[in-house]
Amino acid sequence: MASTLLSLASATPSASLSFHEINKGKLNRGCMNKEKTNPFIKAKSFGRVSMVVASNVSRFEGITMAPPDPILGVSEAFKADNHELKLNLGVGAYRTEELQPYVLDVIKKADKLLLEKGENREYLPIEGLAAFNKVTAELLFGVDNPVIRQQRVATVQGLSGTGSLRLAAALIERYFPGAKVLISSPTWGNHKNIFNDARVPWSEYRYYDPKTVGLDFEGMIADIKAAPEGSFILLHGCAHNPTGIDPTPEEWRVIADVIQEKNHIPFFDIAYQGFASGSLDTDAASVRMFVARGMEVIAAQSYSKNLGLYAERIGAINVVCSSPEAAARVKSQLKRIARPLYSNPPVHGARIVANIVGDSALFKEWNAEMEMMAGRIKNVRHKLFDSLSSKDKSGKDWSFVLKQIGMFSFTGLNKAQCDNMTNKWHVYMTKDGRISLAGLSLAQCEYLADAIIDSYHNVS
Amino acid sequence: MIISRFLRRGISTSTSPTRRRSWWDHVTPALKDPINAVTDAFLADPCPYKINLGVGAYRDDEGKPVVLQCVREAEGKTGATNFLESTSTAISSKLVEESAKLIYGEDSDVIKERRFAGIPALSGTGACRIFAEFQKQFYPGSTIYFPDPTWSNHRNIWGDAHVPDRTFHYYHPDSKGLNFVALMDDVKNAPDGSFFLLQPCAHNPTGVDPTDEQWLEISSLFKVKNHFPFFDVAYQGFASGDVERDAQAIRIFLEDGHSIGCAQSFAKNMGLYGHRVGCLSILCNDKIQAVAIKSQLKQISNTMYGSPPIHGISLVSKILSNPDIKALWLKEVKVMATRIQRMRATLREALERLGSPLNWQHITNQVGMFCFSGLTRAEVDQLAKEFHIYMTHDGRISMAGVTTKNVDYVARAIHEVTASDRDIKILHNIGAYKVNTDICSTSLGTKKTRARGMNLAL
Numbered sequence: 001m002a003s004t005l006l007s008l009a010s011a012t013p014s015a016s017l018s019f020h021e022i023n024k025g026k027l028n029r030g031c032m033n034k035e036k037t038n039p040f041i042k043a044k045s046f047g048r049v050s051m052v053v054a055s056n057v058s059r060f061e062g063i064t065m066a067p068p069d070p071i072l073g074v075s076e077a078f079k080a081d082n083h084e085l086k087l088n089l090g091v092g093a094y095r096t097e098e099l100q101p102y103v104l105d106v107i108k109k110a111d112k113l114l115l116e117k118g119e120n121r122e123y124l125p126i127e128g129l130a131a132f133n134k135v136t137a138e139l140l141f142g143v144d145n146p147v148i149r150q151q152r153v154a155t156v157q158g159l160s161g162t163g164s165l166r167l168a169a170a171l172i173e174r175y176f177p178g179a180k181v182l183i184s185s186p187t188w189g190n191h192k193n194i195f196n197d198a199r200v201p202w203s204e205y206r207y208y209d210p211k212t213v214g215l216d217f218e219g220m221i222a223d224i225k226a227a228p229e230g231s232f233i234l235l236h237g238c239a240h241n242p243t244g245i246d247p248t249p250e251e252w253r254v255i256a257d258v259i260q261e262k263n264h265i266p267f268f269d270i271a272y273q274g275f276a277s278g279s280l281d282t283d284a285a286s287v288r289m290f291v292a293r294g295m296e297v298i299a300a301q302s303y304s305k306n307l308g309l310y311a312e313r314i315g316a317i318n319v320v321c322s323s324p325e326a327a328a329r330v331k332s333q334l335k336r337i338a339r340p341l342y343s344n345p346p347v348h349g350a351r352i353v354a355n356i357v358g359d360s361a362l363f364k365e366w367n368a369e370m371e372m373m374a375g376r377i378k379n380v381r382h383k384l385f386d387s388l389s390s391k392d393k394s395g396k397d398w399s400f401v402l403k404q405i406g407m408f409s410f411t412g413l414n415k416a417q418c419d420n421m422t423n424k425w426h427v428y429m430t431k432d433g434r435i436s437l438a439g440l441s442l443a444q445c446e447y448l449a450d451a452i453i454d455s456y457h458n459v460s
Numbered sequence: 461m462i463i464s465r466f467l468r469r470g471i472s473t474s475t476s477p478t479r480r481r482s483w484w485d486h487v488t489p490a491l492k493d494p495i496n497a498v499t500d501a502f503l504a505d506p507c508p509y510k511i512n513l514g515v516g517a518y519r520d521d522e523g524k525p526v527v528l529q530c531v532r533e534a535e536g537k538t539g540a541t542n543f544l545e546s547t548s549t550a551i552s553s554k555l556v557e558e559s560a561k562l563i564y565g566e567d568s569d570v571i572k573e574r575r576f577a578g579i580p581a582l583s584g585t586g587a588c589r590i591f592a593e594f595q596k597q598f599y600p601g602s603t604i605y606f607p608d609p610t611w612s613n614h615r616n617i618w619g620d621a622h623v624p625d626r627t628f629h630y631y632h633p634d635s636k637g638l639n640f641v642a643l644m645d646d647v648k649n650a651p652d653g654s655f656f657l658l659q660p661c662a663h664n665p666t667g668v669d670p671t672d673e674q675w676l677e678i679s680s681l682f683k684v685k686n687h688f689p690f691f692d693v694a695y696q697g698f699a700s701g702d703v704e705r706d707a708q709a710i711r712i713f714l715e716d717g718h719s720i721g722c723a724q725s726f727a728k729n730m731g732l733y734g735h736r737v738g739c740l741s742i743l744c745n746d747k748i749q750a751v752a753i754k755s756q757l758k759q760i761s762n763t764m765y766g767s768p769p770i771h772g773i774s775l776v777s778k779i780l781s782n783p784d785i786k787a788l789w790l791k792e793v794k795v796m797a798t799r800i801q802r803m804r805a806t807l808r809e810a811l812e813r814l815g816s817p818l819n820w821q822h823i824t825n826q827v828g829m830f831c832f833s834g835l836t837r838a839e840v841d842q843l844a845k846e847f848h849i850y851m852t853h854d855g856r857i858s859m860a861g862v863t864t865k866n867v868d869y870v871a872r873a874i875h876e877v878t879a880s881d882r883d884i885k886i887l888h889n890i891g892a893y894k895v896n897t898d899i900c901s902t903s904l905g906t907k908k909t910r911a912r913g914m915n916l917a918l
Binding site: 059060061063064065066069115118120121122123124125126158159160161162163166170175190193194196197265296310311312313314319321322323326328329330332333335336337339340341342343344345346347348349 | 482483484485486487488489490491493496515517525526527531532535548582583585586589593598599613616617619620653688719727731732733734735736742744745749751752753755756758759760762763764765766767768769770771772
């Protein structure tokens with residue numbers, strides 16, 4: 001039962017890769033109706049009298065089901081499982097030690113304040129709430145960063161990370177037609193979809209090394225070097241999704257060197273600021289280092305995880321330019337792109353973030369809660385590592401569990417092994433071997449260790 | 461392949477002497493959105509008695525934005541926002557179900573048989589955009605027909621989805637009413653199976669709506685031509701004050717068996733502008749097809765912004781599903797629509813009292829938030845410069861911005877700037893000009909325009 005559901009869930013987004021590569025410009029993902037003409041004009045029979053006058057026949061007759069989302073499909077399969085020891089390590093949503101969803105205290109406070117204030121619900125400007133845009137840029141680049149003081153950052157509120165990435169993708173498509181975005185292999189599944197739908201070509205740079213369960217640094221550098229000059233290099237600012245593998249500070253410097261050398265544009269996706277190390281500032285170090293070199297940088301932010309605002313869709317796209325005048329022009333074009341997408345962004349999440357980040361007491365509280373959440377994940381990593389090391393007598397090096405950072409860990413398990421995790425052990429995870437540590441409790445670390453050891457050694 | 465970038469002339473930022481050029485040199489400033497540009501100009505005006513008749517956001521008689529009581533009650537009931545992502549799906553489904561009931565009718569077959577695919581959307585804009593992308597994906601060679609004129613953003617929405625657009629005749633500038641004959645001609649002459657965007661009530665920007673009889677004829681012709689009707693429903697409740705009445709056009713199409721698409725917005729009728737709540741629905745053959753289509757719509761939206769923001773969705777689904785709160789909402793919608801109707805009548809009377817010989821009956825004939833005044837660009841500019849009254853260049857007045865306190869001033873200002881039109885009118889009345897269309901209403905006070913149009917129908 002569970003395995004049938006999982007085989008559905010195992011459809012990877014790479015299916016759309018081949019569509020895109022082959023049919024660039026002719027997106028027909030999911031389209032089964034190959035006829036160019038209206039099916040109603042041909043006197044086609046649908047099992048009743050063929051008709052010229054339309055009755056209740058839909059013109060979307062031939063539309064098939066879209067492939068299920070591989071990540072959300074895991075949660076669905078998990079829900080359907082009745083086993084008492086089941087573990088959901090699928091979607092990257094933070095859970096407490098009791099494995100309950102967690103609404104941050106600062107969120108409750110900020111939301112209550114908003115309710116009391118009873119502000120109006122008028123349209124935001126297309127670029128979003130000014131107070132939010134200010135604090136979000138300051139949070140990422142640092143309040144005293146020259147790029148902020150010099151007004152060189154075009155910041156536009158976006159619908160979480162996804163929406164912000166989409167704005168940037170559309171900007172790239174419009175102003176750098178034909179330029180490629182390079183994404184890590186692997187990367188978050190939706191990256192490819194976003195660039196496909198925005199009609200931006202992409203290719204991959206090597207990232208994950210299955211032999212070391214670590215970073216293939218040489219491969220990464222080689223692929224970035226080999227890309228056509230002026231490519232956009234998509235980098236995860238911290239806590240790489242799905243691997244949990246981040247470059248070291250020294251490696252970041254080399255990456256920046258190569259990008260500068262090849263005249264590429266660094267494009268950061270920062271979805272976990274605060275969740276990697278527990279410190280909001282530390283986690284922004286990579287972005288800040290690039291900016292400090294005077295590079296023009298694109299950076300997408302999300303508050304889905306670090307403030308738990310998944311459902312409110314709050315994030316931002318930032319474009320650091322070499323002059324305030326360029327920033328103003330870029331901002332105007334981002335607005336031009338946003339207007340026919342959704343006119344203006346939603347107000348609620350923006351007000352919450354602005355209230356928290358803009359209030360020193362609430363901001364301090366948030367920092368503390370952030371440390372607590374990241375701390376819990378670090379503890380779980382340690383416990384898992386200890387359990388693996390003590391239970392596994394083969395001498396395999398499990399230290400990658402400690403080296404990896406953030407919500408996710410790439411276990412190095414292959415698909416068959418992952419299937420075993422689910423079928424035998426009722427541990428739900430994505431087929432690429434990713435587990436979300438946010439969904440793991442200390443109490444279950446030993447059980448998970450057993451499952452991993454069994455799957456690794458006894459299944460191939 | 462790579463656009464060459466120019467060396468920036470003479471600048472150097474003090475932090476990075478090596479940075480000489482910008483990636484973004486070739487990015488020109490975007491044209492300002494025409495509607496927002498009006499608001500910007502208004503905001504920049506220091507005059508204390510300035511008036512904003514630009515953007516279509518409801519204001520009360522004090523000129524203030526309104527948070528509806530039903531919204532406050534819904535918030536009270538839902539407590540602090542529900543941030544848990546696990547309940548998002550349930551709330552979203554509820555929103556879709558309630559929205560569909562609202563527009564298609566609780567007792568309609570499509571509801572009973574669940575023959576619709578729907579997703580929450582980012583207000584009307586978002587719903588239109590998802591549909592445009594869906595249309596492009598599954599009918600890649602198709603175009604979209606817009607009424608002439610239509611909301612300025614429609615063209616951008618379908619344009620950015622790479623769907624080319626055409627127009628069909630709609631507004632008759634002479635009668636300031638519906639050009640029904642030409643409309644039907646265009647519908648007839650369009651290739652079979654074309655996609656049409658229709659506004660079922662309170663047309664934006666003209667305020668000109670077809671009558672029920674005209675909708676019946678349009679629907680019949682659509683059947684013959686197998687056109688796909690896509691309704692943009694931004695003002696349900698705002699036209700007549702009655703949500704059922706305002707859905708008549710859609711009910712007519714449903715009766716005729718059309719499988720329509722529908723974008724709904726709760727920005728105006730629930731005052732939830734900033735929350736971006738809407739719904740996109742597409743009618744299907746059956747439940748199975750509905751599931752397939754919904755999955756495709758969700759995929760498009762997942763790639764665009766993930767999922768829609770939950771706060772507004774919670775409010776709307778609460779308002780629509782709680783009978784007491786819904787009753788309150790319906791009352792409040794009626795209040796808003798009534799105030800606008802009253803302002804229309806007042807403005808028209810004021811102009812007539814001033815002795816304007818021009819025909820102002822379109823102010824009360826037109827429906828909903830907007831009045832297509834017929835003012836020229838020059839007159840609009842003059843209104844802004846001399847009288848500090850702001851509206852879009854096409855002469856569209858947002859009646860929601862007119863209040864008891866400012867209506868006389870607005871009337872006087874319009875009277876002033878139309879002085880030269882009056883001269884032309886006087887000359888016309890003494891026979892110096894000929895007016896030669898039988899659709900056009902040429903005499904003051906007649907309501908024959910639309911009736912004439914109907915007699916000339918197919």
